[in-house]
Amino acid sequence: xxxxxxLVGAGPxxxxxxxxxxxxxxxxxxxxxxxxxxxxxxxxEAKPNCEFIYVGKASSDHALPQDDINRVIADKAKEGKIVTxxxxxxxxxxxxxxxxxxxxxxxxxxxxxxxxxTSAIGGLCYAGIPITHRDCASSFHVITGHLRxxxxxxxxxxxxxxxxxxxxxxxxxxxxxxxxxxxxLIQEGKSKxxxxxxxxxxxxxxxRVITSTLEEVYETAxxxxxxxxxxxxxxxxxxxxxxxxxxxxxxxxxxxIMVTRSRTQSSSLVEKIMDLGGNPIELPTIxxxxxxxxxxxxxxxxxxxxxxxxxxxxKNGVEIFFDKLEEMxxxxxxxxxxxxxxxxSATAKAIKxxxxxxxxVPEKFVAEYLFEELKPxxxxxxxxxxxxAKNARDLLIEKISEVCExxxxxxxxxxxxxTRKEEVLDILNQGAVDYITFASSSTAKNFVEIIGNENxxxxxxxxxxxxxxxxxxxxKELNIDVYKEAEVATIEGMIDTIINDKLV
Numbered sequence: 201x202x203x204x205x206x207l208v209g210a211g212p213x214x215x216x217x218x219x220x221x222x223x224x225x226x227x228x229x230x231x232x233x234x235x236x237x238x239x240x241x242x243x244x245e246a247k248p249n250c251e252f253i254y255v256g257k258a259s260s261d262h263a264l265p266q267d268d269i270n271r272v273i274a275d276k277a278k279e280g281k282i283v284t285x286x287x288x289x290x291x292x293x294x295x296x297x298x299x300x301x302x303x304x305x306x307x308x309x310x311x312x313x314x315x316x317x318t319s320a321i322g323g324l325c326y327a328g329i330p331i332t333h334r335d336c337a338s339s340f341h342v343i344t345g346h347l348r349x350x351x352x353x354x355x356x357x358x359x360x361x362x363x364x365x366x367x368x369x370x371x372x373x374x375x376x377x378x379x380x381x382x383x384x385l386i387q388e389g390k391s392k393x394x395x396x397x398x399x400x401x402x403x404x405x406x407x408r409v410i411t412s413t414l415e416e417v418y419e420t421a422x423x424x425x426x427x428x429x430x431x432x433x434x435x436x437x438x439x440x441x442x443x444x445x446x447x448x449x450x451x452x453x454x455x456x457i458m459v460t461r462s463r464t465q466s467s468s469l470v471e472k473i474m475d476l477g478g479n480p481i482e483l484p485t486i487x488x489x490x491x492x493x494x495x496x497x498x499x500x501x502x503x504x505x506x507x508x509x510x511x512x513x514x515k516n517g518v519e520i521f522f523d524k525l526e527e528m529x530x531x532x533x534x535x536x537x538x539x540x541x542x543x544x545s546a547t548a549k550a551i552k553x554x555x556x557x558x559x560x561v562p563e564k565f566v567a568e569y570l571f572e573e574l575k576p577x578x579x580x581x582x583x584x585x586x587x588x589a590k591n592a593r594d595l596l597i598e599k600i601s602e603v604c605e606x607x608x609x610x611x612x613x614x615x616x617x618x619t620r621k622e623e624v625l626d627i628l629n630q631g632a633v634d635y636i637t638f639a640s641s642s643t644a645k646n647f648v649e650i651i652g653n654e655n656x657x658x659x660x661x662x663x664x665x666x667x668x669x670x671x672x673x674x675x676k677e678l679n680i681d682v683y684k685e686a687e688v689a690t691i692e693g694m695i696d697t698i699i700n701d702k703l704v
Contacts, residue, residue, distance in 0.1 A: 209290040209315050233272060233283060255272070290317065291314075337367045375426060501525065508582045511596070566670055664680055683701075
């Protein structure tokens with residue numbers, strides 16, 4: 201049986217500028233064929249057994265020629281697989297999606313096209329340049345920058361029509377031909393003073409915008425060492441950039457921040473960094489392994505009415521505990537007689553999503569502060585249930601046991617994830633990181649275990665941000681110099697610390 205192919209526009213680069221339908225195609229794909237300009241982080245959304253095929257498509261440097269790409273897509277579909285062809289921008293805007301579709305049609309392979317945001321529009325938007333404006337341009341023209349050598353003798357482009365158009369001109373993939381583009385437009389009557397913008401890596405944290413005039417843009421590009429991928433915008437709308445440049449004014453724009461947490465825990469921090477214009481580099485230091493067939497947890501849930509307090513210490517602990525409730529055909533009503541305690545705002549939020557508002561959430565999100573809250577109200581006949589990680593700190597158990605009975609049940613364990621050591625060392629060697637965050641003592645310990653003590657010198661020039669005093673103390677014991685500690689021990693507190701540091 202033949203499979204199916206989705207020709208998907210991945211948008212201009214910003215992770216969130218992918219359509220919902222495009223994301224669906226990624227998630228259900230058996231094979232993803234992707235190019236250089238598609239955001240690599242989309243591959244994390246794929247199925248665990250998905251096959252990834254990189255086909256390059258950098259200017260004049262293709263990992264695979266187009267004919268070979270066509271062949272790969274068709275052959276994989278003929279194996280009965282769902283193939284998602286992930287293309288930067290939009291498949292039909294100089295993406296050669298039409299050619300790929302023709303091949304699939306000729307071979308009787310079912311396909312769909314999922315449009316994407318083209319950099320010609322999205323890229324200009326993030327550069328603060330509206331592609332049309334009532335006072336400047338009532339039309340726009342998107343032109344390929346890949347010009348033939350014989351363009352003067354056999355022109356593909358009507359330069360006279362473009363030069364005399366009042367609309368915005370956008371050239372994609374045209375940096376290598378910038379001199380030819382500018383001279384042709386001036387020769388055909390375009391004012392040499394026409395504003396021009398060169399937008400490199402549009403919509404990404406490392407976006408760079410250079411402005412000039414049509415006459416001087418080539419020399420400007422040489423002087424500023426402008427490289428692909430860069431789009432060229434020609435027209436008076438470029439002058440609006442000073443008023444409309446929202447993206448580059450974001451508080452973390454241009455900053456790369458290494459996030460050291462488990463993949464499930466890092467999602468909120470990663471999202472906040474992206475929303476603030478930064479570049480999160482995920483380094484999952486631990487893997488969460490749920491303890492399966494947990495008969496001990498089942499038994500304590502059966503006896504839940506014997507307890508007066510339930511303490512949940514992490515989002516993972518919340519998810520596993522409530523999954524077990526559901527598995528036992530129970531719900532939040534089973535906890536009606538309990539006071540529920542949470543360590544951390546993320547834990548409290550996870551509990552709230554289950555329909556319960558935590559009774560006690562300490563001001564500082566560490567075990568010591570939860571005990572300080574409980575100490576005045578715990579009685580000797582209270583019983584406390586604390587389902588949590590196997591390798592968690594013992595302090596809370598020890599302190600509460602001095603007052604009343606406490607039952608600890610291990611529901612999951614954290615295992616050090618060393619699979620990305622070489623990748624991390626490569627990133628550190630490139631000097632591509634501005635900040636590194638440690639949101640717990642365990643992430644600091646696991647980070648050192650992953651990269652090795654012998655490589656600690658690679659982070660000596662980085663700004664290390666700690667979530668709180670306990671993590672800071674652990675980091676110092678590991679010979680890691682902490683640059684700053686969050687005033688409030690939360691993800692938001694760490695973000696605020698980085699923002700305030702950047703503003704100094």
